[in-house]
Each structure stands twice: as C-alpha cells, then as structure tokens.
Amino acid sequence: MEGHEGFGEFVAARSPGLLRTGWLLTGDYQLAEDLLQTALIRVWPHWRRVVGGGSPEAYVRRVMVRTYATWWRRRWRAEVPYGQLPDRPAQGDPHALTGLRAAVLAALAELPPKQRAVLVLRYYEDLPEDEIARILDCSPGTVKSQAAKARAKLRPLLHAWTGEETTL
C-alpha cells in the first residue's frame, strides 16, 4: 500500500525483539502482544514519516513505552510481587530458570513504571541515557537517578543470582 512500503517486513523482522522488550515491561507475552499491536496501530498511519526519521524501531519502542505508562495508570496489571527470591539456577535447569524468571518479574513489578522502563531500556536494550531521556521525555539526570534506584531495588535478586555480594 502506498506510504506503507516495508511495514509488513518491519513487523515480521522486528516484532520478536520488540515483544521481548514488551515482556519485560508488562511481565506477560499476551500483554506484550497487546502493547506492540497498539504501538503498531498508532505508528501505521504515519509510517512514511516514521521511516523518514531513520529509526522506525526506536520510534515504535518509544510508542510502546509510552503506551505502557498509560496502561499502567489505567489498568490492572496482573502482577503480584513475591516475597522470596529463588536461588541462582543451575546451568540448563528449566525449573530454576522459571523460578528466576518469576522472581525477576516480581522485582520488576515492584518498580514504578518509569524506573521499570529505564531499567529495561538501559540494561536490556542497552540504550544510552540521552536516548532513554528522549523516549521518556525526561532529562538524562532523571534517567541516571531512576536507573540507580531501580538497580538498588534489584540488588537482592542480583545477589541471589550471582551468589556473591554485589555493590550496585
């Protein structure tokens, strides 16, 4: 369709990665699918301009993060924190990985949405602070402080995972 060249290819190629980001933000692939689809629906009418901007993936990610923040304010999130943290999983132990995954999700669920978004964008997406600041409409200083707070909250989990005392 005119003005939407490459959209289908973009969705096919980039959706798995964006879904993973959505999973870390929402804790659920079904919600992540909703989040991504919402972002794509918002982006589609402006696709030509988005592509012209040079980084459609970053744009879609930004829409996802902002949509996530909106949902967080409006919706029940189906996330309940855990009290206990699991041990670090043995290599290749799927059950331990499941426990670790649940613990990470629980720890993420306890973070305020902005801290969670900062954590995901900074440590999972490996984005620089100024790019995260642009996505979240805040200053790089805020990104830094939010990342530090998020790291501090994940300290016990990281400690359990590495099995070592960790200074964050």
Place this chain on the structure above:
Amino acid sequence: MSTDNELAELLHSVVPEPPRLPFLPGNVRRATRRRRAIRLAGTALGLAAASAVTVLAWPGPAANPPAGGVTTGAVNPPALTCPATPPAPPDRVPRSPRTTDRGPLVPGSPTYLTLCWYPVQHVPHPGSLARHWVFDPAGAAPFIADLNGFPAPLGGAHGCAMDDGSLALLLFQYQDGYPVWVRAQPTGCRVVDNGSRYAFDIDSRLLDRINRLS
C-alpha cells in the same frame, strides 16, 4: 564482571522466547481503518448532539467499540474491564436489569463482548485473569447463540465431577449501558449464570471456542 553487565545478563537470561506472531500487518491496517471510521462517526455524532442542545446519557464514541471480529483489546481499551478475579460460586454475578429469570441469557443486541478467561492452570495464580478478548457484534454472535441455546435449569441434583475451577466471564456491553455479565464454568456442573438465571450442563461449545482463541 561489572554489575551493569550482570544486570543486563540477568535480564537477557530470563526473557522467554516470544510466541509466534499472533497478528499480521494486515490486522493493523484493518484496525486503523476501522478506528478512523469510528472516530469520524463519533465526530459526526458529537456535532449532532451539540446542535440538539441535549444532554444524552448515551456514552457514544467514548465507548470505542473495538473493530474486527476479534481483537486482543489493543485497538482501544475496552469500556468493560475484566476483574482481576471473577465472582466465584456461590456468589452470583451482578444482575443486569435487562435480564429476567425466564428470558434469554443474553438479551437484545450487545454492541460488543469482552471475554475474560480465568483458567485454573494459570501460573502463578490459578484462577486469576489470564487473557481477555474483545469481539464486535459479528464476533460476539456465536457466543450469544451458544449461550441462548443452552438448556434452562433442570432442577434437582447435578453431578459436578471434574470441576477444575476454571471460569470464563462474558461481559456484554450495550449502547445504552446496563451491561450483562455471564459467568460460565466449563467444567464440573458446567453452569452458566447471568445473575438472573442459570443454565446447567452446558456442552463443550463455549470451552471449545475459548480453547481455539488461546
């Protein structure tokens, strides 16, 4: 290894493999077109309402009925939101003034349906909301046909073996409000309840439909 790297590694290690794409770019195109049409219709209605200088109780375009036979609810947040946990038997679901103890389970013509699924196998909280779908009238029609085709209460004792506790809530939204809640227990007594009347021993059609969606 630095803690930043450890944190990055931890996050990467726990993200599971994403599912195969449940949607196609075509869905996005169709949903966008329908959303635009709904927005245009909403604007026209708003202008008409303003010119009539009448305060209407009808929620109008704000209800944002999602387009398409079935959507994951992402087109617009549905006006009816699934509760985190459903009202479980013996509690009844809220009774709508549009239902009666002898009438159909789902009367009239709902504008859309929000289907909430609470499977007992849901990890980590069995019986909590696992998934929801939103259907337009065309998508809701088979569910309404199923529900209104179920038998009336037969009375007496009912065998309720194999009740695994899974529940489905079907929230039917109407243009003038007064939604109808229907709770379906797909196992055990296989009871459907709309707050005004029950139907027992429903067959597996409803569960089959839900399973096909999952």
